[in-house]
Amino acid sequence: MARAVSPRRKWSFTVLAWIVALLLFFPILWTILTSFKTEGDAILFPPAFLPPHWTLENFVEVQDRSNYFKHFFNSVVISIGSTLLGLVITVPAAWSMAFSPTKRTKDILMWMLSTKMMPAVGVLVPIYLIFKSLNLLDSLFGLTIILMLINLPIMVWMLYTYFREIPVDILEASRMDGAVLWKEIVYVLLPMAIPGIASTMLLNIILAWNEAFWTLNLTAANAAPLTAFIASYSSPEGLFWAKLSAASTLAIAPILVIGWFSQKQLVRGMTFGAVK
Amino acid sequence: MGKIVLEGVEKTFGAIKVIQNVNLTVDDGSFVVFVGPSGCGKSTLLRLIAGLEDVTAGKILIDGVDVVNTPPAKRGLSMVFQSYALYPHMSVRSNIGFGLKMAGRPKAEIDRKVEAAAATLNLTPYLDRRPRALSGGQRQRVAIGRAIVREPKAFLFDEPLSNLDAALRVQMRIEIARLQDTLGTTAIYVTHDQVEAMTMADKIVVLSAGRIEQVGSPLELYNKPDNLFVAGFIGSPKMNFIPGAAAGDPGAATIGIRPEHIAASRDSGTWSGTVTVAEHVGSDTFLYINAGPLGDLTVRSVGEMGVKPGDRIFMTPEPGRIHRFDPAGHAIVAAH
Ligand SMILES: Nc1ncnc2c1ncn2[C@@H]1O[C@H](COP(=O)(O)OP(=O)(O)OP(=O)(O)O)[C@@H](O)[C@H]1O
Numbered sequence: 001m002a003r004a005v006s007p008r009r010k011w012s013f014t015v016l017a018w019i020v021a022l023l024l025f026f027p028i029l030w031t032i033l034t035s036f037k038t039e040g041d042a043i044l045f046p047p048a049f050l051p052p053h054w055t056l057e058n059f060v061e062v063q064d065r066s067n068y069f070k071h072f073f074n075s076v077v078i079s080i081g082s083t084l085l086g087l088v089i090t091v092p093a094a095w096s097m098a099f100s101p102t103k104r105t106k107d108i109l110m111w112m113l114s115t116k117m118m119p120a121v122g123v124l125v126p127i128y129l130i131f132k133s134l135n136l137l138d139s140l141f142g143l144t145i146i147l148m149l150i151n152l153p154i155m156v157w158m159l160y161t162y163f164r165e166i167p168v169d170i171l172e173a174s175r176m177d178g179a180v181l182w183k184e185i186v187y188v189l190l191p192m193a194i195p196g197i198a199s200t201m202l203l204n205i206i207l208a209w210n211e212a213f214w215t216l217n218l219t220a221a222n223a224a225p226l227t228a229f230i231a232s233y234s235s236p237e238g239l240f241w242a243k244l245s246a247a248s249t250l251a252i253a254p255i256l257v258i259g260w261f262s263q264k265q266l267v268r269g270m271t272f273g274a275v276k
Numbered sequence: 277m278g279k280i281v282l283e284g285v286e287k288t289f290g291a292i293k294v295i296q297n298v299n300l301t302v303d304d305g306s307f308v309v310f311v312g313p314s315g316c317g318k319s320t321l322l323r324l325i326a327g328l329e330d331v332t333a334g335k336i337l338i339d340g341v342d343v344v345n346t347p348p349a350k351r352g353l354s355m356v357f358q359s360y361a362l363y364p365h366m367s368v369r370s371n372i373g374f375g376l377k378m379a380g381r382p383k384a385e386i387d388r389k390v391e392a393a394a395a396t397l398n399l400t401p402y403l404d405r406r407p408r409a410l411s412g413g414q415r416q417r418v419a420i421g422r423a424i425v426r427e428p429k430a431f432l433f434d435e436p437l438s439n440l441d442a443a444l445r446v447q448m449r450i451e452i453a454r455l456q457d458t459l460g461t462t463a464i465y466v467t468h469d470q471v472e473a474m475t476m477a478d479k480i481v482v483l484s485a486g487r488i489e490q491v492g493s494p495l496e497l498y499n500k501p502d503n504l505f506v507a508g509f510i511g512s513p514k515m516n517f518i519p520g521a522a523a524g525d526p527g528a529a530t531i532g533i534r535p536e537h538i539a540a541s542r543d544s545g546t547w548s549g550t551v552t553v554a555e556h557v558g559s560d561t562f563l564y565i566n567a568g569p570l571g572d573l574t575v576r577s578v579g580e581m582g583v584k585p586g587d588r589i590f591m592t593p594e595p596g597r598i599h600r601f602d603p604a605g606h607a608i609v610a611a612h
């Protein structure tokens with residue numbers, strides 16, 4: 001039953017929601033606006049909200065100085081690659097934790113999550129050395145692996161939560177119907193878990209797309225994704241705010257578009273189980 | 277073919293023994309019903325046979341082959357779940373045909389068998405619907421259809437009718453019994469509904485706390501219960517238990533007499549008491565009687581009987597219908 005909400009309450013919630021949304025969105029908006037300013041206007045004080053002189057020169061120069069499409073391609077490969085590879089590992093893992101739990105399952109989940117609490121810089125040196133000796137430095141393959149690994153706990157957690165919502169009877173029915181494990185997963189579990197899997201994939205792609213620590217530290221010219229492309233505008237010759245903003249805008253544009261079109265799916269996935 | 281034999285089957289969950297040393301033979305083509313109070317292990321025993329749980333000890337033989345290490349997918353049994361457990365993302369057609377698809381049967385054969393099963397179960401108009409667009413009774417039929425198309429060695433039912441309303445339950449009960457009879461497939465059926473057990477079973481297995489108390493035909497259990505538990509569990513209303521000494525039978529610790537085997541009279545009888553509650557249901561009258569040293573007794577009298585609470589009443593047990601039990605609760609079998 002929907003509870004009746006008084007119009008005044010409804011208004012105040014709407015206003016509050018807008019304030020929060022604007023606060024969250026403001027940095028992105030500011031970046032986009034700055035990318036259309038001249039370098040001079042970008043560092044004006046007090047700052048100008050709208051560009052006093054709209055210009056596209058930052059974008060032109062960014063594309064001239066570095067190859068956006070190459071970095072874009074790298075970002076696509078590692079974010080989608082790490083997500084798909086991650087699914088291959090986490091779907092069976094989450095299946096076993098959700099449907100044949102043992103006394104230790106909760107501990108294992110906690111332990112997996114705890115690795116996310118470890119500062120990445122703490123393992124930078126060993127990982128770097130391992131990558132070096134395996135010749136994985138500055139390779140798309142190496143980056144895909146490392147991004148898959150760092151997002152593994154989140155994927156397992158999300159999938160585990162979604163799978164737990166699926167009645168185990170239905171999986172048992174498929175076993176009685178003669179489905180062996182992989183058929184049970186492919187024909188019964190996955191189709192029923194599509195909303196959950198889709199939102200896990202989306203979140204993981206976004207996380208991988210924006211990941212900057214490992215991508216910056218383990219790449220040079222070849223495998224650098226968009227994060228490294230942005231970073232290259234804040235180094236040797238000093239800070240160029242407008243160009244940095246243009247690079248950032250270019251980098252976040254694809255993911256912003258994907259996020260916009262899939263927001264329904266994302267929200268549905270994240271509240272899966274909370275609403276029946 | 278589908279003879280199922282359990283030999284010394286045990287199951288523990290953690291430290292709790294849920295199934296204790298169960299030995300049972302389910303003959304090919306027979307309809308066996310597991311009954312017992314809630315939590316006695318009926319579902320667990322069924323799931324052990326299905327392979328959905330692993331046995332802790334013992335053997336399960338299907339047609340002479342021990343299957344304890346065989347996964348459920350390979351045991352060749354079908355199961356109908358209480359929750360129906362239909363695949364929500366598939367049409368009725370795909371739900372029923374799923375088992376055949378898993379077995380890699382050709383599409384033409386699947387279509388033919390699914391349509392035949394649907395016709396038997398009056399599901400033809402719904403073949404292209406999703407389960408969520410069906411009523412409870414229709415869903416249950418789909419679950420049954422899914423079980424029969426595979427031509428399994430046996431059907432396993434876990435309280436398949438308990439989510440249906442009373443009228444539908446009676447109808448489905450008759451349908452299941454008729455279907456099983458026509459197909460001649462072995463069936464194991466879990467229920468806690470006495471009427472289902474008595475009417476459907478060739479053989480009833482009474483379970484209590486993970487043990488088999490007695491196995492027998494419905495009338496054997498009714499007429500010759502092995503012990504107090506079975507005597508009290510089978511039959512409704514429950515059998516009356518009276519201390520032997522009070523009933524004038526010092527040789528038995530307890531005697532039992534069913535409510536329908538006591539004749540009530542206003543004038544004379546072996547025992548006497550005061551009516552506390554009289555339930556008039558038309559076909560029968562149920563009397564709850566305070567019979568002093570004998571305790572509280574229930575009497576079922578056929579037809580209308582004009583008595584009301586507070587009336588004095590006399591009772592006469594039907595000779596030959598008295599069950600006698602020793603102090604350990606075992607039936608004392610009359611020496612012939
Ligand atoms: N997975 C499990 N882990 C631990 N204990 C369990 C598990 N499954 C069942 N049990 C226990 O085993 C006992 C028997 O359970 P079971 O479900 O077989 O009972 P039942 O006879 O089917 O009861 P009902 O009539 O209520 O369905 C119960 O005490 C139950 O708590």
Ligand SMILES: [Mg+2]
Pocket residue numbers: 318319320
């Ligand atoms: Mg049960």
